[in-house]
Amino acid sequence: MLRLIVARLIGAVPTLFLIVAAAFFLLRLAPGGPFDAERALDPDVAQNLRRIYRLDRPLAEQFWLYLVSLIEGDFGPSLHWRDFSVNELFAKALPVSAALGAEALLAALLIGVALGLAGAGRETGLGARLVDGAAFFGVVLPAFVVAPLLQLGFGLTLHVLPVGGWEGGAWRNQILPVFTLALPQIAIVARLMQEGLRDALALPHIRTLRAFGLPAWHIQAHALRAAVLPALSYLGLAAANVLTGSVVVETIFGIPGMGRYFVDGALGRDYTLVMGTVVIVAALVVFFNLMVDIGYAWLDPRVRDE
Amino acid sequence: MNRAEPPIKPAPSRLFLSLRAAGTRSVRASLALLVLVSLLCLFGPLASPHPYDRVYRDYVLVAPSLAPHPSATEIDQAIEEIAKRMNVAIESRFRNGGVFSATLVAVQPIDLRALRAFERSDVFSRPRVVGREDAGRRLLIETPIKSAVFLFGTDANGRDLLTRVLVAGRVSLSVGLLASFVALVIGVTYGAIAGYAGGRTDALMMRLVEIVYALPFIFLLIVLVMVFGRHFALIFLAIGAVEWLDMARIVRGQTLSIKRRDYVAAAEALGATAPAILWRHVVPNAAGPIIAYLTLLVPRVILLESFVSFLGLGVQEPLTSWGVLIADGARNIQSAVHLLIFPAIFLGATLGALQNLGNGWRAAFGLPSH
Numbered sequence: 001m002l003r004l005i006v007a008r009l010i011g012a013v014p015t016l017f018l019i020v021a022a023a024f025f026l027l028r029l030a031p032g033g034p035f036d037a038e039r040a041l042d043p044d045v046a047q048n049l050r051r052i053y054r055l056d057r058p059l060a061e062q063f064w065l066y067l068v069s070l071i072e073g074d075f076g077p078s079l080h081w082r083d084f085s086v087n088e089l090f091a092k093a094l095p096v097s098a099a100l101g102a103e104a105l106l107a108a109l110l111i112g113v114a115l116g117l118a119g120a121g122r123e124t125g126l127g128a129r130l131v132d133g134a135a136f137f138g139v140v141l142p143a144f145v146v147a148p149l150l151q152l153g154f155g156l157t158l159h160v161l162p163v164g165g166w167e168g169g170a171w172r173n174q175i176l177p178v179f180t181l182a183l184p185q186i187a188i189v190a191r192l193m194q195e196g197l198r199d200a201l202a203l204p205h206i207r208t209l210r211a212f213g214l215p216a217w218h219i220q221a222h223a224l225r226a227a228v229l230p231a232l233s234y235l236g237l238a239a240a241n242v243l244t245g246s247v248v249v250e251t252i253f254g255i256p257g258m259g260r261y262f263v264d265g266a267l268g269r270d271y272t273l274v275m276g277t278v279v280i281v282a283a284l285v286v287f288f289n290l291m292v293d294i295g296y297a298w299l300d301p302r303v304r305d306e
Numbered sequence: 307m308n309r310a311e312p313p314i315k316p317a318p319s320r321l322f323l324s325l326r327a328a329g330t331r332s333v334r335a336s337l338a339l340l341v342l343v344s345l346l347c348l349f350g351p352l353a354s355p356h357p358y359d360r361v362y363r364d365y366v367l368v369a370p371s372l373a374p375h376p377s378a379t380e381i382d383q384a385i386e387e388i389a390k391r392m393n394v395a396i397e398s399r400f401r402n403g404g405v406f407s408a409t410l411v412a413v414q415p416i417d418l419r420a421l422r423a424f425e426r427s428d429v430f431s432r433p434r435v436v437g438r439e440d441a442g443r444r445l446l447i448e449t450p451i452k453s454a455v456f457l458f459g460t461d462a463n464g465r466d467l468l469t470r471v472l473v474a475g476r477v478s479l480s481v482g483l484l485a486s487f488v489a490l491v492i493g494v495t496y497g498a499i500a501g502y503a504g505g506r507t508d509a510l511m512m513r514l515v516e517i518v519y520a521l522p523f524i525f526l527l528i529v530l531v532m533v534f535g536r537h538f539a540l541i542f543l544a545i546g547a548v549e550w551l552d553m554a555r556i557v558r559g560q561t562l563s564i565k566r567r568d569y570v571a572a573a574e575a576l577g578a579t580a581p582a583i584l585w586r587h588v589v590p591n592a593a594g595p596i597i598a599y600l601t602l603l604v605p606r607v608i609l610l611e612s613f614v615s616f617l618g619l620g621v622q623e624p625l626t627s628w629g630v631l632i633a634d635g636a637r638n639i640q641s642a643v644h645l646l647i648f649p650a651i652f653l654g655a656t657l658g659a660l661q662n663l664g665n666g667w668r669a670a671f672g673l674p675s676h
Contacts (some may be wrong), residue, residue: 018517027529139657142609144612144629144633144636145650145653145654151639152639248613252636274529
């Protein structure tokens, strides 16, 4: 098991390096710069700014400098919010986004797995219908439609939940964003769980248990181990999707998280801020995929012994 | 050596058989819905009396309705505004069907050129002076009332929402098709080369796909949109450039099994070059699954475009897409729900129909639904 973890961690290094390199050079190809304003800056001022931020050095040297500071854990100064470093911005934004994402992922897992288990029965049963319905609405109603509708329903009409804002993470402010973020993942997890359990119930060792005359719940409990594998392997992708979704959710609900910084940074050509977000997101995705691999190995001995 | 050959089902002719096989009611309904939406978006703006970027200043945030505008209160508002601009008072006003007449009074003789204010309004047309009294201090005018219907209402700038939703549909659908085409070309080329080359090349190329697969697409996409600029024609390039991975995997898998067929061996024996074999034999025989996955790709791409446009990184004003309109609706949710509802219905219906169609198609090919 330890060998697997170490191997995966080492394997992640070139992946991360490629991502950082691709994002770095792509960003510099983009037209426009961080100091473009309505009125052009005085050439001397612009020159000085570029020198201070080391943007006048050759691109390869800039990349090397960035890599070195990255390894030291320094994301550099923000080019847009010039009084802050990217680290300072992230120190405030990351906990917010992390709370939002973790809760959404947890909700998606709990509700999705429960729904999927309920839907593994007859094709025409209530559970299966619910899974079908969730899958349909997961496709037809994207987050940026669900979110305003929820704001309208619970905030403006019923006046039970706040329309937006974070308020330091008050639970009332969290309900709508978390639900919006979790909804599409619920649909997918439920479908995977449903199909996983159906497939697992058809496996030979489950048939044997049934032949022994074990009670239904006991058989289901045995089948569960094989049934969660597809849903588990989706978890890495789910984490990436939640990160993606949080960009929209944070924008709509006015939540001061990473997603908003990313969009603002991209619009303002804030190279360091966008790079920092890409690095964090890539690291998170790599981390989640590692967790998935470990979980897989733990549940499936065939993978563990490989 | 008793390994079973993986079955190679799809051949071009099966494609049309499968269409018939997939002709369940829900698939047919989805197809009909899609055709309807496409035709509406294509020809609707031509038939609409309102250009998509025409601003009606007198009709801002009008609610959707079948009744023609202006209403009585809208006429009152319009004439009072005109009177204010002309610096005159309204002594009497009267509406007779499509004609509006009013008596304007002022301290100074009224300059007739000031009547242009009527022409600039969206409610009245060029006025006719019927009578002048008091050396031009009292003016009796008559003007036809312009009638307009806003089926879906108007937006915060006073533009007809129906026309805008249909124009947006053109953009969203064409980005969907074009970006899918870009993804198709990249994915099929990449996958076919990897599968046909095999060995170390294949392993390396697929390893790269896996790495890119681990990336959160949106972040890459937004960086690409920044690079390409926010031009409409380039958005689908950026989207296509991040969405080819699934296609590459599928085509590679198909190629692996097709290249072991006798007809490929025969072509090789006859001295056909690798590109020729890929083009003449491999790709056509993989057409079934390629098209099946294409139906899954199109809704994903449309959703991506909406997502990017929603964030303000996509199509720019006055051109619009469903994502832009939904973003607009989300901003105005307190004052006008229709701005969100109508584009959301069009987007949702299109996505649902495409998804349904794709599922039916994949079921007909016996492919997994994920």
